[in-house]
Amino acid sequence: MAMVIGAASAAQAVPEKKAVAHRAPAKIAWASMIVATPEGGVRIGNPSAKVKLIEFGSRTCPHCARFDAEGLPALRSGYIA
16 A cells, blocks of 8 residues: 655654743842952943943042942942842
8 A cells, every 4th residue: 555645744744843942041130249340440230231330439428428328229229230
């Protein structure tokens, strides 16, 4: 007994490729990535970020101290993270 397979049957006979599940990359806690720079500064966050913020401050300045207390937590939780 001979069996003839038509074009539609031949297409169905080809094994289908299994779908590969892609996992999302693991989240990195960038706000906790604190590194000393060669220039003598400190970098917090992703070194490959598209936007970079450079802060100039003084440890003895009351305005800088206020920013450190009130503004930096919002930057860390929102933009750096």
